[in-house]
Amino acid sequence: MRFTPFLFLLPGVVSWGLLGHQTVALIAQFYLLPKTVTERNEPGGGFTFGYHFVNGQDRPPPDSCKIEYPKDCPPEGCIVSAIANYTERLMDKKLERESRAEALRFLIHFVGDITQPRNFSLPPTVLSPMSQQLRKKVHTEAFGAGANSILVYFAGKPTNLHAAWDTSIPNKIINTTSPTTLESLGWANAIASLINVGPYKRRLGSWVHDLDTEGNGPENSAAKWAVDSNELVCEYAIDVAPEEINGTEIAGEYYDGAVPIVIEQIAKGGVRLAGWLNLIFEGKTGF
Template sequence: MGHRAIRIYLARLIAGIAAASLFLTPQVAMAWGFFGHQTIARIALANIKPSTRKAIDRLYRADPLLGTPKCPIHDLAQASVWPDCIRNDPTRWGYTFSWHYQTEPVDQPYNARKNCPGEACVSAQITRNYALLADKRLPANVRLEALAFLVHFTGDIHMPLHSGDDDDKGGNTRHVDYGIVKGANLHYDWDNPLAERAITSGPSLVRRYSKAEKARLAGGTPADWGRESWEITKDFVYRNAFGREPGAGTMPDKGKLTQQAITEAVPVARKRIEQAGLRLAHLLDEAMAPDGTKSIG
């Protein structure tokens, strides 16, 4: 084997080991992973008005003013993952980390107000960043930052485990094998391999949706979307992985998403990603309109 062939072989081997390590090491995951968030952004982009797209495109010029060169925002897909990218700078951005979720115990009634102290939770931050984006008086860099948070958090709130919780940090402390792959956790499984399976199963999610489809899949407020995620977690996610209902300390620390469980979960994840994209498109159309409302719902 020549030197060039050896280098190619080693590069592929290292890449394979790195990819495998994502499954073999328990993860503290971020909702939907980059692929999921970018898919949601692309669904929205395919369904916004041309005038909305032009208005958003103008905001990208303010990217240098964000002071995040390692996390650029030159398009909506980059905006969708920017709030996760800046987690690499906790000194500057640590105060935003709790904005990605809200802890709603599945064994108690849903209460978005009680479980969102100081509005430091995902539903409140969708509302806040929508208002900032809609305010045309604000500097472009402030609105661009708000755009990124709005796009990302609309994705986050539709991930069931970013709302429902069984005293396990949204499934992060529950070890759940994904098929034959061992060593991940429930949250990571939903964020990454399950989301990727959902997105790539069936017809493309990134397309122009009909008015009837939008009427069926979109609508509601951030509080409604959080409740939906909580209900899915309570009624489906834990039972799908552990074969029992959550709450009252009955859940084991380890479970498995069998192939049957994955098959059952795919349409659930797929619908949440569709809903997130179409609801985001509506928010962007409203916020970027010349006379757009500055509050949601």
């Protein structure tokens, strides 16, 4: 398998941290079809911040977690409409290669982002303009100042629930504090084995059955992914009143329960990303 640097033109500061994003991209590379690989190796610049999120405007978790699309998507756009928009741009062969390469970079990042089970959003009143740009890219639940306001401890060190799901939990899974590309590749290989011959093999059908790049398909598919991730907020990430989590140590029992969720969501993100790009370039998911 030949790995190109293209998939590493990704920021490691929002939603999944560096380790999560790299691993999603690496897993996807295992399953790309030949034409997809050829089309993917386009030149392009760096990644620019987007204005995309989708906020479930319902009761705070754990009482309610739901996405109602398009109602929860603001006029300026959200991650669901962004995936649809950049899918359309990537499929438009009349666009210049640079524009299509940019669309591909956005898709790689957003398809990974939308699997993040801690997708909470930040209220605009507490954000700087640049922070608002970061906020608008990834989130799927309008609650709790993006969980940045929920103070927790991870292995005795103060952090917040937002940062814990982004970085602390994935990093601890592979016992690293500053993940390298080689460590991401090792984790991607381990997760790929769960997909190929392990327990995830029988789940592949449910992960890719709603992939549709035609007509309103991209919006419908992305909305389903957002709902899928959003449900995990109430099912686990905040399954009790926030004040019960605030100030607690989460590197023990809470972490143990989060591990299988994080691994499966990263696996899911890699499979969906590969299937999505294969569908765009080859007309089939490859699964």
